[in-house]
Amino acid sequence: MKKDVIFTVPSYFRDDMNIMGYRFGKGEKSCAVLGALRGNEIQQLYVCARLVAFLREVERDGGIMPGKSVLVVPTAIGLSMNAGTRLWAPENTDINRCFPGDMEGATTEQIAGALFDKLKAYKYGVQLTSFYQPGAFVPHVRMMETGRQNPELGCEFGLPYVYVRTPRISDKTTLNYCWQLAGTQAYSLYAGKTQEIDEAAADQTLRAIIRFLNGRGIIRSEQTPGQKSAVITNEDIITVTSKHAGLLRRVKHAGAHVRRGEQLAFVINPLDGSVKEMLKTPVTGMLFFIQDGPFVTEHSPVFQVLSK
Amino acid sequence: MNRESCISLFESEGFDLPVLKEIAAVASVMMPIGENWTVSRCRYSPEGETKGRLCIATGIHGDERMGQLVAYEVAQRIMREPEHLQGIVDLYPMLNAIGLDVGQRMVPTSTMLDMNRVFPGNPDGTALESICHAVLEDMKGADLVLDIHTSSQITSELYGVRLHERHAEEMIPGCAALCPRVMWVLPDKPVHSASLTGALSMAGTKAVVLMVDERRLRVQTVVCEVVDGIFCKMKEMGLWSGETKAAPAQESIPCMWEATDICRVTCRHPGVYVPRELNGTVVREGDVLGTIIDALEGETLETVVAPESGLVFTERRYSAVYPGTLIARLCRKERA
Structure with missing residues (x-):
């Protein structure tokens, strides 16, 4: 060396x-x-x-x-x-x-x-x-x-x-x-x-x-x-975005296989704990990316689902 | 401050011609805890026919606050003489509102990105991308967009226009009306295309960067110079019929087209740079620009001199430097 x-x-x-x-x-x-x-x-x-x-x-x-x-x-x-x-x-x-x-x-x-x-x-x-x-x-x-x-x-x-x-x-x-x-x-x-x-x-x-x-x-x-290996492109990735801002409580983690409509995470009101939004996957596939910060803003891309 | 969108008419004392003032949210994104990041626009327009539209944007970098005063002064002058407004003036003074609040250049969310590298944005993208997209869409179609930047914490800039190579030839004659001290044509690089003015240029809307010097203590003097230039340009565009200063001849403003028009002065030693504060002056070859000091040993490490004569239009501030750090840019077209 x-x-x-x-x-x-x-x-x-x-x-x-x-x-x-x-x-x-x-x-x-x-x-x-x-x-x-x-x-x-x-x-x-x-x-x-x-x-x-x-x-x-x-x-x-x-x-x-x-x-x-x-x-x-x-x-x-x-x-x-x-x-x-x-x-x-x-x-x-x-x-x-x-x-x-x-x-x-x-x-x-x-x-x-x-x-x-x-x-x-x-x-x-x-x-x-x-x-x-x-x-x-x-x-x-x-x-x-x-x-x-x-x-x-x-x-x-x-x-x-x-x-x-x-x-x-x-x-x-x-x-x-x-x-x-x-x-x-x-x-x-x-x-x-x-x-x-x-x-x-x-x-x-x-x-x-x-x-x-x-x-x-x-x-x-x-x-x-x-x-x-499978070769994938942008078109195989679906992004799940939050419509609300707040604390993010994840249910699923990177690598998990998910079925269409399955719950992925909750966006919670950071002051009163009420659920503002439930994030679901629009397609069946595998969670390719998850955001792991505690907060999300509106429009945050929280998950990427590989649909291929 | 929570602002409601509003439209109001106001009349200046002694005049009957009202001007419409409209505040609108161009883009808004919910933040996690009880706050929206909103990009607001204040539009001034005359009643009836308008002769064009000028957009003035500032605050894309949170550590550049001089644009706040420029936007305020533009609004004040319009309100003082509303009868002279012939076209639409859109002010976007707080693009990176959170960064401006905390004095941070980048957008202070978890991604910490430079907003001026995210254009043209994406309506379906991240919060920042969706904001950038909405801002760009709102400005598209204007006759001119001015993006006001100011000296950063580490450099001091002379009042100047920076424009992209793509539209430089057709835009330079008109830029003289902004009364800049220098004009600099930026080469077409991918990184420039991701800026606000770069993305607007790509979309066919004329846009330039105004660099404003906030180094001097009397900020009002600096702002006056810039606002005078803006109104001079508005008059040339037919948007303003009031008195303005006379536009200088294009030939009187040094315009840097090529890299060879600029002399970059760098340093050799790491240390703390102490400038002589020569921005805006013409230096001669051998003139001392500043020194690099070592506080621990109480020594001068380097005396930085001008390698040739030229107009200083960028100057490093009192700050830490590394070998190769840019100390000054000299315009070779303005010799002693």
């Missing part, structure tokens, strides 16, 4: 922030794995830390295939993680909206630029990412529809779903989008929760990455069989 400083952000008030990369093997730049780009992506950091520990053992046992190499970057935003802020605190900006970056630009653009310069050289790319809303997803592989996406290859992670999403305007400055345009087969993995460690989802995500690395001939290690 080689430990590299990919980029340093010198700080006046605090210690300098070093973005660390952990390299395994030599030769072709085969696969890069990136963890936290936001200060609250704890689960993403955790999965990367466990991946580094795993690959260290694989390398020790001669399991990195000759001529192949893997790079793992657990976090690019350590200063914000320590300070407990989701965005890059000094400028309140999201690094995952700064790609492909600019080495002459603001600090976040420099971070994105330095990272992208390293990452784009890799054949395959895996980003452990989070959703902008607090909540939990069924672990899945996701990619933007750029014309260069390869969902069939995404099935090699062995997760139940590979989600090809139509990008919105603001998505065009994300890592996944820019990574694909730069020629890397890029995938985003949603590893359950974000701000806290979810051991089961972390295990599942770690096993998926190991399966992919084995499948692509980059490492040779013990692995568990994956699931047959």
Whole structure:
């Protein structure tokens, strides 16, 4: 294992922030794995830390295939993680909206630029990412529809779903989008929760990455069989939205199979406890995403139901 | 403050011509505990025929409050001389009302998103997306939309117009009437299309950003400059028949079209930046713009100088900086 400083952000008030990369093997730049780009992506950091520990053992046992190499970057935003802020605190900006970056630009653009310069050289790319809303997803592989996406290859992670999403305007400055345009087969993995460690989802995500690395001939290690993946798109997802605001009491959880008309949650008056709304699923399917914040506003997308 | 939608007629002393004043909720979303997030619009319109429509929006970033005073002054001038109003003026002073209340740039809900990156929104989307969609729909079709932004906590901006490349060529001549100190054409980037003015431009409605400097202590002076410009533009559009200042010649306002028209000055050291407060002045090559200090050791880490001459139109405020932090933007078209 080689430990590299990919980029340093010198700080006046605090210690300098070093973005660390952990390299395994030599030769072709085969696969890069990136963890936290936001200060609250704890689960993403955790999965990367466990991946580094795993690959260290694989390398020790001669399991990195000759001529192949893997790079793992657990976090690019350590200063914000320590300070407990989701965005890059000094400028309140999201690094995952700064790609492909600019080495002459603001600090976040420099971070994105330095990272992208390293990452784009890799054949395959895996980003452990989070959703902008607090909540939990069924672990899945996701990619933007750029014309260069390869969902069939995404099935090699062995997760139940590979989600090809139509990008919105603001998505065009994300890592996944820019990574694909730069020629890397890029995938985003949603590893359950974000701000806290979810051991089961972390295990599942770690096993998926190991399966992919084995499948692509980059490492040779013990692995568990994956699931047959279904490729899904925006059209397969139905969003259940609250019509009222209040406290949210969930009845169902991510991954649950639900039948049309089944109760999913209650929106409760936060002062007198009366039920303002009962959320029901309009279709039979599986709960792909649930919002897990305590409050909902009017128009909150609380559940995503996969109807396929 | 809970406001009821209302329509009222008022007459200025000595004049018989009434102006219609109408407050309406453009969008509203229930918050969890006894509150609605409402985007309100106040419309001023003359009785009878109108000669066009101007929308003035502000407060999309909660840490930019100068727009409140601009909107207030525009309303005051209309009410003082209502007989001169020839068209519709729509004021949207509090787009991100919750952010303005707590002084937070982003929308302070659980998602903490930048409202100016969510347009064109979505009627079936999240609370924020549905609000953005409703705001955009309400503004569409106006003859011009002005989105007022102000200097942030970390930078100070000279009064200027920022417009999108898409409609720049046809809009620049008309923007001179706003009497800005500079005009800056933003390149067509995806991120700009998700802003209010970007989404309006995509939808075919002319829209520009007005950057207002709130660095100076006498805010009334700054606001007066901006409001004078707005009324000058209204006169040019035929919406106002009263006296205004004369519109400057387009050639007298430096217009930055290309990246090469701008000199970006950055710093090399982390520390605390102490500006000399030169915004709006023309500096010469070698002039000191500010210093970066180390309070712990009592030393000056760096003296930041202008690498060439130009008009300072963006200036970093007294704040923490990192290597590469933008200290100033100089307009190369205005040399010493």
